[in-house]
Amino acid sequence: MIDNLAGAALAADSRITAETPLEDDPLQAHFQNGVAPDEIEQVYHLKRAQPMLSAFTALFHGTQDGVLVRLLVLRELASDTGASSFSRADINNKLAYLTAESLETVLNRLRSHGLLAWDAPGAVYRITPLARNVLSALDTLIALAKPEEDDAEMGFLLSQVAGAQAVGGVTVEQLRHLLGRLVELTEEFRDAIASGSEFRLRTSQAKWHMACDWVEKGSVILRAITQDPNADSATHRAAQAIGRAQSALLNMQGMFSRALNQIERQRVHLGQSGLSTTDVKRWLLAHEDLASLAEGAIDRPVVPLFATPAEMIDVAETELLLERVTSTGPKGLPSGQDAPLTVNDNPAMQAELNDWINKLADFANLGNFPEFSDSGPKKVALHESLLPASFAVASYRASLLPLLGDAAEASLQGATAELARLPVKFEPTDSMIQLDDPEVAAMSIATLSLNLDLDSPESGNTDE
Numbered sequence: 001m002i003d004n005l006a007g008a009a010l011a012a013d014s015r016i017t018a019e020t021p022l023e024d025d026p027l028q029a030h031f032q033n034g035v036a037p038d039e040i041e042q043v044y045h046l047k048r049a050q051p052m053l054s055a056f057t058a059l060f061h062g063t064q065d066g067v068l069v070r071l072l073v074l075r076e077l078a079s080d081t082g083a084s085s086f087s088r089a090d091i092n093n094k095l096a097y098l099t100a101e102s103l104e105t106v107l108n109r110l111r112s113h114g115l116l117a118w119d120a121p122g123a124v125y126r127i128t129p130l131a132r133n134v135l136s137a138l139d140t141l142i143a144l145a146k147p148e149e150d151d152a153e154m155g156f157l158l159s160q161v162a163g164a165q166a167v168g169g170v171t172v173e174q175l176r177h178l179l180g181r182l183v184e185l186t187e188e189f190r191d192a193i194a195s196g197s198e199f200r201l202r203t204s205q206a207k208w209h210m211a212c213d214w215v216e217k218g219s220v221i222l223r224a225i226t227q228d229p230n231a232d233s234a235t236h237r238a239a240q241a242i243g244r245a246q247s248a249l250l251n252m253q254g255m256f257s258r259a260l261n262q263i264e265r266q267r268v269h270l271g272q273s274g275l276s277t278t279d280v281k282r283w284l285l286a287h288e289d290l291a292s293l294a295e296g297a298i299d300r301p302v303v304p305l306f307a308t309p310a311e312m313i314d315v316a317e318t319e320l321l322l323e324r325v326t327s328t329g330p331k332g333l334p335s336g337q338d339a340p341l342t343v344n345d346n347p348a349m350q351a352e353l354n355d356w357i358n359k360l361a362d363f364a365n366l367g368n369f370p371e372f373s374d375s376g377p378k379k380v381a382l383h384e385s386l387l388p389a390s391f392a393v394a395s396y397r398a399s400l401l402p403l404l405g406d407a408a409e410a411s412l413q414g415a416t417a418e419l420a421r422l423p424v425k426f427e428p429t430d431s432m433i434q435l436d437d438p439e440v441a442a443m444s445i446a447t448l449s450l451n452l453d454l455d456s457p458e459s460g461n462t463d464e
Contacts, residue, residue, distance in 0.1 A: 051114065055134050058113035069098070071138070073106045074115060078127050078135050085124035154214040157181055162221050170225060175238035178218070182245035185211050189252050193259045198278055199285075201263070205256050208249075215246045222246075257402050258409060261416055350415070356397050357419050359385075360404075363448070382428075382446035383435055391439040401426045405451065425451040 027037045037043045046053065059074070060067050076094060077086060086094075095103055107125070110116040115131040118124075141156050157178045164170035185207075192204035225231055225239045268277045284290065363380075382401075386394045403409050403420045410420035428446040435443055 051130065052134070054113055055115055055130055058109055058115060059134070069102060070106050070109065073098075073103070074110060074127075074131060075135060077116075077125070078132060085119065085122065085126050087124050091125065154178070154181055154185075154211060154218075158214055158218050158221070161218070165221055165224060170231075170235065172234045172238050175225075175235065175242060179238060179242045179245055182242060182249060186245065186249050186252070189249075189256075193252075193255050196259070196263070198260070198263045199281070201256065201259055205260075208252060208256065211249060215249060218242070219246065254402065254406065254408075257399075258406070261400075261403070261409075265414065265416070352393060352396060353400070353415050353419075356400065357415060357422075360419070360422050360424050360448075363424065363450075379447050379449040382448060383433065383437075383440075383443045385448055386443070387435070387437055387440060389439070394440055401428075401446075401448075423451045425449050 025037065027043070031037055038047075059070050073095060077091070080086075080094070083090075091103070091107070092100075098106075107116065110131075111118055111125075114128055115134070117126045117128050119126060140159060157174075161170055161174050161178055164174055189204050189208055192200045195201075222239050222243055226236060226243075231239075270276065270280070287293065363385075382398075386397050389397070400416070400419060403416055404422060404424050404426045406420045409417055411417070426446065426448060428444055431445045432442050433445050435441060
């Protein structure tokens, strides 16, 4: 017969609570006068989950060392699937690396809170279903909450929604947790874009790419929820709100690109060295101790020199009594000299940007890009327009393509604004094409076409 003392104790506590007047409820001390805890919806749900909460309290109450030992014992016993019960001798052999006092304390605590059941006739311990549910939740959280693998911290939330949807028990609370995380990420990315910090932007952009991967996986689950005829209206509304939050998150790619392009235009280069302030900051961040860079740079401390009033009077007297030497040199203007030669300090990428804009403008006006002919094509493949070129030049050209047709960028001034105003449409796809090029092995399949709608009178009237 399995010992169910913990379950009986919990049932007794619930009966006592039901029979106890409102004034004797210990929970009432945390609420305002005249407000009954049982009138709060969340209190009702938490009281229903009291056995599960008691199990977590038994595991996590106390010092961190005690928590680790309890989880260690419970995980070791639950991981052995070869037997459904364990005698005390089996437990001692399996956990022989623990002291007898610590093991006895942990077993008594797990047994008193219903995580271990004692079968008196068989004199064996058994893992309760409650303990397996708790361990399963903890294992999922530990496996999906690794910062180096899930920087966006959405894996566990999405796994809970996916698991609940698979068994037909997804709740509105689970969807709201996922929605809240999406809203937090959107606000975090907007703050990073508004900060203007290149390093914060690039860190947030990497996190944004990881969040988009989770969004792509979650879209399939949300589609199934919205198409489920058994889901209630609250679940449908929560799923639709998540869809809108995902759309707002995906639309931030253009904001990241514009912010990084703005930083690129404002980058300060240190003379003709090719180094920029970003390179200097990255080099400084690579040193943990910046003070160590000054070692050996200063030979000895600086010795200040002070002038007393006596020395000041001597200097002033010498200046007043010293015979001034009149200049006897020529009085005319100096002869002219040729101005020294200077080297253009403009970065190479500016010349490359101007050349790329000229090619696209020639294609928009004459339709003969990339090959000059009397009647060129109205649409060209992306790899034919970007290549041949080095990998750096091709990558730079490809990074400018999302600016084509960008209304926000076209309203500004500068070379990139001129690029955005060209009547050329960039049409990317998700497929890749293998290339026979020494610099670029593969590239996304995309086309550049003339956007004739920008030149039509009807479109101009519509804009007005």
